[in-house]
Amino acid sequence: MNKFDYMSKYGYEQMVYFYDKETGLKGITCIHDTTLGPALGGTRLWNYATEEEAEVDVLRLARGMTYKAAAAGLNLGGGKTVLIGDADKVKSEAYWRAFGRYVQSLNGRYITAEDVNTSPDDMDYVAMETDYITGLAKTSGDPSPYTAYGVFVGIKATCKERLGVDTVEGIKVAVQGVGHVGYYLVKYLIEEGAVVTITDIKQDNIDRVTNDFDVTVVDPDAIYTVDCDVYAPCALGATVNDDTIDGFKCKVIAGAANNVLKDERHGKILEEHGILYAPDYVINAGGLINVYQEILGYDADEAKKKTERIYDRLLDIYRIAKENNMTTVEAANKMAEDRIQTMKNVRSNYIKR
Numbered sequence: 327m328n329k330f331d332y333m334s335k336y337g338y339e340q341m342v343y344f345y346d347k348e349t350g351l352k353g354i355t356c357i358h359d360t361t362l363g364p365a366l367g368g369t370r371l372w373n374y375a376t377e378e379e380a381e382v383d384v385l386r387l388a389r390g391m392t393y394k395a396a397a398a399g400l401n402l403g404g405g406k407t408v409l410i411g412d413a414d415k416v417k418s419e420a421y422w423r424a425f426g427r428y429v430q431s432l433n434g435r436y437i438t439a440e441d442v443n444t445s446p447d448d449m450d451y452v453a454m455e456t457d458y459i460t461g462l463a464k465t466s467g468d469p470s471p472y473t474a475y476g477v478f479v480g481i482k483a484t485c486k487e488r489l490g491v492d493t494v495e496g497i498k499v500a501v502q503g504v505g506h507v508g509y510y511l512v513k514y515l516i517e518e519g520a521v522v523t524i525t526d527i528k529q530d531n532i533d534r535v536t537n538d539f540d541v542t543v544v545d546p547d548a549i550y551t552v553d554c555d556v557y558a559p560c561a562l563g564a565t566v567n568d569d570t571i572d573g574f575k576c577k578v579i580a581g582a583a584n585n586v587l588k589d590e591r592h593g594k595i596l597e598e599h600g601i602l603y604a605p606d607y608v609i610n611a612g613g614l615i616n617v618y619q620e621i622l623g624y625d626a627d628e629a630k631k632k633t634e635r636i637y638d639r640l641l642d643i644y645r646i647a648k649e650n651n652m653t654t655v656e657a658a659n660k661m662a663e664d665r666i667q668t669m670k671n672v673r674s675n676y677i678k679r
């Protein structure tokens with residue numbers, strides 16, 4: 327990969343490599359676009375096999391954050407950090423505080439948060455050394471209920487568009503994965519009278535749901551062909567793929583998982599099958615909206631109100647898709663890109679004057 331060619335092609339601003347000899351801290355921050363605001367994105371700790379693998383991951387994830395924040399209407403840019411190391415070995419107070427000092431050195435161009443293999447306790451150490459951190463346990467806390475609430479209103483919007491209904495009462499929803507987000511999603515759905523089927527590979531998580539709610543449980547592989555109106559993937563990515571796509575009986579796919587479509591072309595195939603797809607980074611933005619609220623001054627009600635706007639945003643995306651003969655993913659990308667471009671124009675016009 328020629329990195330500068332790649333950065334130029336997709337409009338990246340900055341890649342920062344950092345290292346601390348004392349603690350073994352080693353990582354890369356990528357800042358994709360700061361037109362709308364400082365680049366926000368979590369810190370992922372992963373034992374990458376090669377440096378190139380880490381670079382590819384951080385580039386991809388940072389750009390994804392730009393689109394997610396822009397489409398969510400937030401004044402944030404996109405960025406991400408990957409730390410290279412074995413999560414079972416590298417962590418210590420000194421390691422995280424060294425990382426915090428590094429984040430502080432970027433002067434607020436990048437704001438960090440939790441991600442894969444970074445815990446609330448780790449982030450508390452980071453916060454001792456930097457002001458540029460959000461999503462702390464003591465402030466906005468677990469983002470999952472907000473993500474789930476956004477998915478819930480997103481399911482309602484997508485059912486409104488595809489099935490012409492204003493409520494999920496009586497609507498059959500198949501939820502794949504009842505972990506942090508899936509549990510709360512089931513709660514919202516059941517409260518409004520949806521008929522819910524769930525699956526998971528962890529019995530404890532299934533038990534937690536069946537103890538609290540009246541749902542049907544199926545085996546993990548059966549979820550793709552279950553009789554339902556809505557398939558809500560809340561476990562893994564890439565579950566809409568060549569092996570599953572012909573088996574779906576649903577009319578709507580709308581869930582929390584990232585990268586639900588294995589490949590972009592699956593968006594078009596879903597359309598041909600008459601299935602309306604809620605773009606993942608739009609419908610699962612509730613957690614990001616919640617941590618953004620922490621930067622503004624945390625207010626749980628305000629975070630919930632802003633998360634609720636996912637409903638109208640998805641209806642806008644479905645309209646843009648119809649008007650421009652695009653898939654819903656293309657329409658979401660257009661919405662994000664248009665917002666960034668508009669703000670770029672505002673700034674350059676101001677400079678010209």
Ligand SMILES: NC(=O)c1ccc[n+]([C@@H]2O[C@H](COP(=O)([O-])OP(=O)(O)OC[C@H]3O[C@@H](n4cnc5c(N)ncnc54)[C@H](O)[C@@H]3O)[C@@H](O)[C@H]2O)c1
Nearest residue numbers: 469470473503505506507526527528560561582583584613
């Ligand atoms: N937590 C958030 O706020 C948030 C925000 C945005 C996106 N997401 C995405 O939403 C998804 C769920 O997040 P989470 O925080 O609830 O994660 P989680 O790990 O708490 O829950 C995932 C659940 O899926 C189950 N699972 C894994 N493989 C499965 C399989 N093959 N079949 C059925 N179940 C399986 C797991 O056992 C677990 O119960 C993830 O893809 C995550 O990236 C989460």
